[in-house]
Amino acid sequence: MTSAHKSTFMAVLAALLLGLAPQIGAQDIAIHGAMSQSFMQTSDNNYLVESEDGSFSIFEMVLNTTANIDAKTRIGAQIYGREFGHLGNNHMLVDWAFGDYRWRNWMGFRAGRIKFSLGLYNTTRDIDMVRNSILMPQSVYTEDFRNVSNAFHGFEIYGSVPVDRLGSFEYHASLGSAEVDEAYFLHDVFIKVLAAGGQIPPSLGFEANLDWAYSGSLYWNTPWEGLKIGGSFVTSDLYAEESFATPTATLDMSLDMDLKKLYVLSAEYMRDRWTFAAEFQRLFVDIVVPDVPVFVPDVGVVLMDIPADDRRGGYYGQATYRASDLLELGIYLSVFHPDWSQRKVGTAETEQKDTALTARFDLTDSWLMKVEYHIIDGTGDLPERLNPDPSQLVKSWSMIAVKSTFYF
Amino acid sequence: MKRSICISALISTLVLIGLGTAAAEVVMIAHPSVPVDIVEAGMIRQIYMGQTTPWNDELAIAPVVIKAGPVRNEFLKTYIKKSSAQFSTFWKKAVFSGTGTPPAEQNTESKLIAYVAATPGAIGFIDHDTAAEGVKVLSIE
Structure with missing residues (x-):
């Protein structure tokens, strides 16, 4: 069963479960959804999509339903589809689908497909209505990495523990695995290896599996009203395969990824009409692409293991009014370094600083518009697949984005 | 000069749109089945933030809010410590991450009182001067 078939199966299963909900006495059945269309244009360089000429190829839709089985038990599911440049192709996939039993305030259980509780906003990163900006700060919420750190199939324990005058603590601890249907973070690893050999052949198919992902988060709602601080992490292994069409034959490639640690430190402060947020992320990934055919002069073609470790890092600060x-x-100001150890070098390819000015207009109870302008310095987050000639990259560039979202 | 005056006027208008709601004193009401007569302020916050378990094994807590207006704003500011927009955003996040069911919403106080009177486990708030029939008034500690 391919990952697409598995997702379809999960979608049908979720629909059946929710269809059965009324038969088993479930109450308060609710259905919510949203649909968004965006436009992005950059002054130079292609960013996330083929943006230099302007792009409307960013479309999202989401639909969910939940039902209360009894006073402590809920079930629900959400399907999500998007076109994001070459990502998504509007395939509707199960975003989350789980049963939730809240035994006590301080301990509840979830089982099913569950979002990683990573950073302040990973669980709602696809939901446009809950944030101010169109594009989340890419230093922490990287679109190319989304499918690796989005959700898993497994179990989660969570709770909220009040500690008298010290406020309260929220925690999540989870264990599971997942298929990753597409991930440009990994695709780009293959592209880099192939580009080193002087070719970027078209992809014929990609599949990856996240194995035994452990994740956790702990947030402290401090006694200072509105201030929340905490941290979260994910650690896992991943195996990916991708086939490429070379002029002479199909080239099958694979990689082993040891996601040693992905962690996010977070702080959020809400006061009256203001919301401030700041987060810092580091990624420690060891990657090996085995058996890559490499031409060695005087020897011929030999198979070599090519390392492609990733040590990216970044942070942002954001204020909304x-x-x-x-x-x-x-x-917001978002700062990204593709290699954290190179963050003080200061060249275009070692960083990308994005200053974004954003405006959100809530036109009705179910329709909003957003517009934003980005002033960007650096090219550290611009992949070769969208910008094949690095000599053409421009260090200082800008972007404008517009988005309209309908929801209910 | 004309342009800066226009921008200032626009900003002032936009800010004023969000201001100017008078403070209101609120009281908590509940369905007669609710097994408490006194609620702590901290518990009110837990209830409306979805951080609490049922009244008992049989009776779920069914919070309800009024959709807009000074009573809502005062309640959220005093007990939930959030603005109306922040409260709405909090529950949209919960709805679209599957982690919670938001409080029911009613457009008017009379509809809210009727909802509380008809819904076992319901808890809500109304203006101090509004008469409440068919419900019990809770004391706040």
């Missing part, structure tokens, strides 16, 4: 029911304004 709700001026009225209609208007919310925001600003």
